Amino acid sequence: MTEVKSPEVPAPPAAVPAELTPGDRWGRVRPFLPLIPLLVALALPYSKLELPGIFEGPLNSPGTLQLLAVCLVFGGLAAGYDLLFGRTGMLSFGHALYFAAGVYGTDILVTRAGLPLWQAALFTITGGTILAALLGAVALRTVGIAFAMVTLAFAQVGAILVARDFGGLTGGEEGLPLDVSGLPEGLVGVTNTVNLYWLALAYLVVVVFVVHRVSGSPTGRVLAGLRDDERRIGVLGLDPYRFKLVAFTLAGGLAAAGGVVYCLIVGGASPHITSSELTLSLLVMVVLGGPGTRWGPVIGGILYMYLDHRLVAFGTSDAVDALPAFLSRPLSQPLFVLGTVFILAVYFFPGGLASLAPRLTLLRNSLRTRPRER
Numbered sequence: 001m002t003e004v005k006s007p008e009v010p011a012p013p014a015a016v017p018a019e020l021t022p023g024d025r026w027g028r029v030r031p032f033l034p035l036i037p038l039l040v041a042l043a044l045p046y047s048k049l050e051l052p053g054i055f056e057g058p059l060n061s062p063g064t065l066q067l068l069a070v071c072l073v074f075g076g077l078a079a080g081y082d083l084l085f086g087r088t089g090m091l092s093f094g095h096a097l098y099f100a101a102g103v104y105g106t107d108i109l110v111t112r113a114g115l116p117l118w119q120a121a122l123f124t125i126t127g128g129t130i131l132a133a134l135l136g137a138v139a140l141r142t143v144g145i146a147f148a149m150v151t152l153a154f155a156q157v158g159a160i161l162v163a164r165d166f167g168g169l170t171g172g173e174e175g176l177p178l179d180v181s182g183l184p185e186g187l188v189g190v191t192n193t194v195n196l197y198w199l200a201l202a203y204l205v206v207v208v209f210v211v212h213r214v215s216g217s218p219t220g221r222v223l224a225g226l227r228d229d230e231r232r233i234g235v236l237g238l239d240p241y242r243f244k245l246v247a248f249t250l251a252g253g254l255a256a257a258g259g260v261v262y263c264l265i266v267g268g269a270s271p272h273i274t275s276s277e278l279t280l281s282l283l284v285m286v287v288l289g290g291p292g293t294r295w296g297p298v299i300g301g302i303l304y305m306y307l308d309h310r311l312v313a314f315g316t317s318d319a320v321d322a323l324p325a326f327l328s329r330p331l332s333q334p335l336f337v338l339g340t341v342f343i344l345a346v347y348f349f350p351g352g353l354a355s356l357a358p359r360l361t362l363l364r365n366s367l368r369t370r371p372r373e374r
Helices: 022-032 035-046 062-088 096-112 117-139 144-163 190-216 218-228 230-235 240-266 276-289 296-315 325-331 334-348 353-369
Strands: none
Touching: 035 062, 035 190, 062 190, 062 218, 062 240, 062 276, 062 296, 096 117, 096 144, 096 240, 096 276, 117 144, 117 240, 144 276, 190 218, 190 240, 218 230, 218 240, 230 240, 276 296, 276 334, 276 353, 296 334, 296 353, 325 334
């Protein structure tokens, strides 16, 4: 009887230990990558480096530090708004109300009431959080476009009260300058702009920490479920209304805290921060950076505010004036340039700027695995 031999099957290659694979090394290093931009941000006030065309002076000059401080505040504000829009799926058109409550609350308590800064900040943040909880309890009785319209209506009421100089407290259309005599000496004067920069950086770090902790918690997973399918959360026996109210209140409190820092940076309050345009700008920041991503809203907020400030100087520069009229006129309008940048970013990067790195990685891997043509 003939013995039938099975064909020899080559042994599989030896498995490479997980700790030696490049992907795992990258995975171990990745959690520490945010420390790099943080270290850069910490070193900026000590650098005399000049970047012509990007900043008007050295990195440690008061004007540059103030611009960077404003960008950091709005990076944190966009991250807080993303807790509503990107991570919970709630489109609010009235988020500027809580930011304005922080700005005007601090200014009124310091300038009108004569309170110390720490008391004014504490009362303002607490009041802004309570205001968000009360208005959110009403607005969240609706869903979808109705919810967006209710939040917009609340914000418009706040804008009208500020513009009409309610109680003689807000200064009306002229705004309300901050009385610096009631502030600590370390936060007053051009020479102390660096301290305001540290304050803005601390605010951004706190907001990012809070948002990431919430997103990684069981509550954050419920919020993500609400964004994807609210009915499924209800079927599981959880109360969607309660979780949405928590997210709405927390986002409002973070916005009020940002208003406190912004009031100190710009030295007062002005009515434009109460307009719905600010909330729309926050929405653009989040979409530009990447909603629901780890760092996208922060990048979008910083980039948007930088362009918003620098494009004003660019539009009045001699280089733009020297162009033909059909080019110089649109380029002299910052909103036109910002809109063009936003459209191009959304078209080429639908997931926001945060999707740029994964797309480049995918492209690089596809080029590596593509067989060489003979």
